[in-house]
Amino acid sequence: MGSSDCQRSRSERSPFLSDKSAKVFVAGHRGLVGSAIVRKLQSLGFANLLLRTHSELDLTRQADVESFFAAEKPDFVILAAAKVGGIHANNTYPADFIAINLQIQTNVIDSAYKHGVKKLLFLGSSCIYPKLAPQPIPEEALLTGSLEPTNEWYAVAKIAGIKMCQGYRIQYSWDAISGMPTNLYGPNDNFHPENSHVLPALMRRFHEAKVNGAKEVVVWGTGSPLREFLHVDDLADAVVFMMEEYSGLEHLNVGSGKEVSIKELAELVKEVVGFEGELVWDSSKPDGTPRKLMDSSKLLGMGWKPKVSLRDGLVDTYKWYTANAVTKQ
């Protein structure tokens, strides 16, 4: 047996759900994903969550991250802090998307290992896969082809995060795992008009058009790309499931298994919001990847399953949006 096989076989699982007093650092706890994970952990009775806002702890600053881990010594880490955005933001700020994400994940993963964290979960994204990957996309499609150009800098950072978790598992027998969610939505999403993802962008645009009595709403691209959407509460459920049940080398896909075209999505959001005007397609805007439906059969086979339908999730998110009307700049 080679030395890395030997080290791999020594990896041990640390039970997650059995000790609700364990110190769990949820990085990015005010974002879409982090806030859903906090809600889920609190509902399960976790009483010792370690939370820091961006201004309290900038995770791009290596020395500050080291000091934080040395002082706080969390038991578990869920890494949901990242520079995140939709197709336009990814295309416009490539330097930020690669540099900030590499910095955050490198600092957090390395400090967590050095300071005795029992297990860490890293979150990537379905954009790690080649633009023309087989559909539905299995985990094995990673690094088999060229990336979608609108988000390749973000994708390269996320691929580096997967490989860093794998490297630390192989070399140090450390329990670092990676989950790759599909396109997410829900409460606390980013509703910025340009920099957000399609679902919150359209919800806001249709809402404002309804309120202002506008006749038309502009939607980007051709409407033909297919996307798979998962409610963030289902993702939070999957995160807890993976923390408890999974300690493997390979990253795991997390998707709903249901895809819609952007045109179908726009019609559905329009209906949920109650906008009665017309859609106008702006084909000068990029479509991005034509299709990215993930094959989540590995995670489903372990016993996790999504619960929220797209329609119910949209109704829930629109209620949240109208009650909170948050615009992140």
Ligand SMILES: NC(=O)C1=CN([C@@H]2O[C@H](COP(=O)(O)OP(=O)(O)OC[C@H]3O[C@@H](n4cnc5c(N)ncnc54)[C@H](OP(=O)(O)O)[C@@H]3O)[C@@H](O)[C@H]2O)C=CC1
């Ligand atoms: N949204 C989606 O559709 C998908 C998301 N994911 C993954 O889920 C994870 C979370 O994404 P999501 O919740 O949508 O993103 P959000 O933008 O909603 O949240 C990201 C969080 O990270 C924090 N953050 C960003 N930079 C720093 C920093 N330098 N130091 C400390 N905190 C920082 C943000 O704080 P602040 O706002 O104050 O900067 C925010 O709380 C990411 O890894 C993303 O790749 C994966 C697939 C799809």
Ligand SMILES: C[C@H]1O[C@H](OP(=O)(O)OP(=O)(O)OC[C@H]2O[C@@H](n3cnc4c(=O)[nH]c(N)nc43)[C@H](O)[C@@H]2O)[C@@H](O)[C@@H](O)C1=O
């Ligand atoms: C999660 C994933 O998110 C990003 O990839 P994406 O799936 O292409 O994300 P998107 O939600 O921004 O767009 C989906 C589709 O929708 C169309 N579209 C229509 N009208 C609007 C619109 O108004 N805004 C946006 N953003 N898109 C629109 C848009 O043209 C595209 O065809 C990655 O960069 C990366 O961050 C990543 O991993």
